[in-house]
């Protein structure tokens with residue numbers, strides 16, 4: 001009998017991850033049984049469930065073996081335990097989470113045992129309710145999730161949530177007819193003087209009572225801070241964008257993007273992130289000028305340098321000893337001259353090992369080097385890991401996954417040694433943003449981290465001071481020409497407090513750039529692939545004061561976890577799901593944009609100079625990564641909300657029962673440091689952009705990027721807008737929302753008659769249902785929704801709803817009670 005092609009495909013998929021058939025077979029059998037032969041569940045996400053189940057089984061086997069070993073030699077136990085504890089801790093913690101019924105919202109993170117316990121129909125990742133909340137995305141044509149009648153978010157998040165298997169992203173880039181991914185909204189600012197601008201608030205989903213995320217005994221930042229923009233989920237072309245999970249937000253929260261990352265099950269090691277800056281790959285040629293693609297002239301400036309390496313963990317309340325230790329370790333590793341080796345033996349075994357030699361001459365990291373710490377590094381890092389099976393090929397994976405011109409080592413085909421010196425690897429890595437992402441987001445424990453050392457990382461900023469950015473505002477305002485001079489003192493302060501930051505910026509800017517804060521011909525000062533001009537044809541307002549950074553920067557205590565694991569299989573598998581989204585975001589802005597003074601009183605805005613297709617990546621929301629506590633501090637210290645109109649909360653603890661403290665939860669504040677996204681204005685309805693969270697460095701939920709994608713075709717010169725999700729009726733908010741001038745038909749800031757509101761609510765609801773049906777019931781499944789529409793609904797709304805075949809619409813001359 002001919003082999004089942006689906007089985008063969010499964011084998012093939014696993015083979016590409018380095019898993020041999022012998023290992024696949026039993027697990028596949030089991031899964032098929034569990035899933036009642038529902039192949040789709042197995043095939044989803046490039047066989048993620050299968051791969052995870054295999055990995056899980058391997059882990060369990062290893063655990064068993066370890067136990068056996070422990071029983072036979074008690075003496076060895078102690079030593080072994082010491083050695084293994086560090087690397088295994090994350091896994092243990094992970095399991096603990098599962099045991100506690102915490103997150104693991106995805107099938108991918110579910111063990112076989114769990115699968116057995118689970119009721120398949122319930123856990124089906126395609127089940128409507130989960131996917132719906134996850135993916136309902138506001139869009140011109142579809143429901144604005146934010147306006148949907150969501151039920152209140154339970155206090156305990158995600159408990160009982162069914163696993164959700166995100167579909168692989170299929171990204172289109174603007175240059176190639178569109179891109180996709182996930183973005184995130186942000187804040188508000190006082191455009192005119194009629195209101196105080198609140199920080200960007202969570203996208204309020206209609207007027208639902210949104211859940212309290214904070215512990216009862218303590219007001220979280222989201223409660224204390226004013227308006228924030230809630231995350232809304234894009235509903236782009238089915239199959240094109242993978243939509244993040246959506247959560248309810250406290251209407252007082254700042255923006256909290258939700259996503260359903262792929263690797264809830266991955267082990268974590270808490271170490272400071274050392275993000276490899278996405279180097280632009282090949283630069284595209286073009287003419288310079290407004291919005292044009294910048295012509296490449298040599299290598300892209302290397303990105304931001306890392307934090308200074310100070311033992312800041314000590315300053316961070318609540319940081320565990322483990323975390324500190326890992327931070328120290330990481331610093332030490334970076335500090336040392338390290339050698340990363342990836343090798344495959346003739347028998348096919350692949351090993352990754354790191355050797356660390358103290359480099360006494362180096363002074364660029366401030367972490368004190370002590371013998372004890374170095375010893376720890378040696379104990380815990382100088383190990384080789386058996387990684388994968390014989391069919392695993394470093395070269396192939398790297399080439400396949402990163403589409404880069406990286407060729408690792410030699411003679412992989414004949415099984416001889418492939419060895420990459422870390423320096424060589426780093427040089428090569430610099431040329432591949434995708435590979436950067438891979439290393440950054442999944443670097444195997446302490447192994448790959450070493451390779452980051454020479455690369456750029458998220459810079460850590462000194463606290464803002466009165467002489468710092470704020471002064472620059474003054475300088476900026478007083479400048480009459482188009483250039484805002486940087487306050488000299490600011491530089492001095494930064495130099496003193498954070499030499500690394502200055503160094504980073506120097507590496508990014510020409511000496512001429514260093515002198516100017518804003519160049520209206522290119523506010524990005526050459527840091528983006530494109531030139532972004534700023535024009536003001538409306539009034540005399542000067543360019544705003546902030547420092548342009550193309551990439552997020554870390555402020556003070558913000559602590560970004562670096563998820564890692566010693567399992568390359570997991571690493572690569574995860575990447576295979578995420579690479580597209582990450583890559584498109586990391587490549588940076590690729591379309592022609594312009595900052596302009598809006599004629600409608602919204603202040604500066606952002607527009608496109610070229611037609612954009614639906615689903616095109618526009619830009620990332622870049623700012624300072626702060627803890628919520630730091631943001632609160634900033635906001636409470638500022639006299640007006642205006643200067644803090646740009647923060648966005650990251651939903652750092654979604655997918656977990658654990659409520660992060662304000663000292664741990666993160667947000668992005670583009671007030672002082674930001675990119676072009678800080679100019680994107682709010683629009684209540686029919687906004688052109690949607691925000692999508694993208695995990696680039698780490699698949700945990702603590703930190704991620706926010707990327708903006710178009711929700712529809714956007715014409716050249718159209719303003720790019722985003723629904724901040726502000727509840728303009730929330731008058732209890734500590735900070736009053738700005739008066740919305742979005743001008744959209746369904747502006748939420750316009751007083752309407754109750755009848756009108758009722759109609760609006762009803763329309764929103766219908767749109768929601770339509771989206772829901774579209775997402776969870778693809779065409780092959782019919783849902784016969786019967787709607788009775790209020791007859792005064794305009795023909796275009798009717799058409800919009802009517803286009804979903806699943807809906808049959810009946811018009812009546814009766815009012816509909818929307819409640």
Ligand SMILES: C[S@@+](CC[C@H](N)C(=O)[O-])C[C@H]1O[C@@H](n2cnc3c(N)ncnc32)[C@H](O)[C@@H]1O
Pocket residue numbers: 186187188189190191192197198544601602603604605645646678679680681682683738739740741742
């Ligand atoms: C993230 S900033 C957007 C850029 C801002 N317009 C500027 O000039 O820098 C958010 C601020 O812009 C203004 N804004 C954004 N959308 C608006 C809208 N629809 N109506 C009025 N003001 C708006 C508000 O002052 C808000 O606090």
